[in-house]
Amino acid sequence: MMKLLIAILLTSLTFALSPGEKAPEFILMNQKGELVSLENLKGRRIVLEWYNEGCPFVRKHYDSKNMQETQTFALRHGYTWLTINSSNVGKQGYIEDSEAAKKRLKAEGSRAQHFLLDTKGVTGRLYNAKTTPEIFIINEQGRIDYMGGIDSIPSADKSDIQKAENYVKTAIKEIAKGEKVSTAKTKPYGCSVKY
Template identity: 25%
Template sequence: ELPGTDGKQHSLSDLKDKRVVVVAFTCNSCPYAVDYEDRLNQLAQKYAAADSAVAVVAINVNKAEKDALPAMIERAREKKFTFPYLYDESQQIARDFGASRTPEFFVLNADRKIVYMGAMDDDATGKEIKQHFVADAIAAALAGKLPETKETVPIGCNVRYERTRRTKR
């Protein structure tokens, strides 16, 4: 379970009725992640109906002060996020997914298998988008198929994982 900017605890099991789940690893501090906020919000709005087969969640994994939960709450209000914005303080969820950048998107099918990972689209600026990787993966997963493109290289800032100290053996 992860705490959200809505004051609630969230878990993937909360979304068991959804046929597709989009998990976006993002943050407040990366300029690329900020550039994608409006597109992420639009994607979430498209599937906002309670009976929608698709859920969109965003997870902030960074430890910087401007990425801590209080700053996330402020950001979610300011940008009017329509999706759960969760804080992975332990960074374990991001490690489990293998997230390396912010933003980085993962599309999970009904069996909760990752069918797509990488960039949302092919233009970080949003001005000349030709390929909508996440939207295409959602459509494929809803049809019970695999997307044509299963992985792309995400463009963004490195996830700032805390280093763990090795224990002596």
């Protein structure tokens, strides 16, 4: 455990991540009070989603059901979806404990298997997560296939969803065909993560 914590701290001192790089390891508590780590999910395809319930950009995707539909699409393709909240105590979107996380999952109608609490922001900083929402797709080898925004139109307007390219779905489709992700990194948009 101590070695893992040292590795996490050392990783946080490195530069920004890029597609193809190893996804940083983390251990976080989920909505059931269980510890979840990338090590435990080794060999699985994973989507990480940074979340803040009060962010209008997050609201755009959840209130329109676009996020839930994207989650369902990922699950059908064999992905494990992890929603991460890195809001600190007293900041917008802060979620106090596992019970509050469970209620948020239910209220959102989220399809995420795990809602992870990162109140100290350690995992968010490891991934250099800047916005909510921000997405990372990790392959079975633990490497990043995609990182960035959920789609191509950086607005909080729900009417833009139908016109936008959903980068997450596009990446998952390309991976399913055995192709390299054509747009592996995009600029994330949304509210700043409230560290």
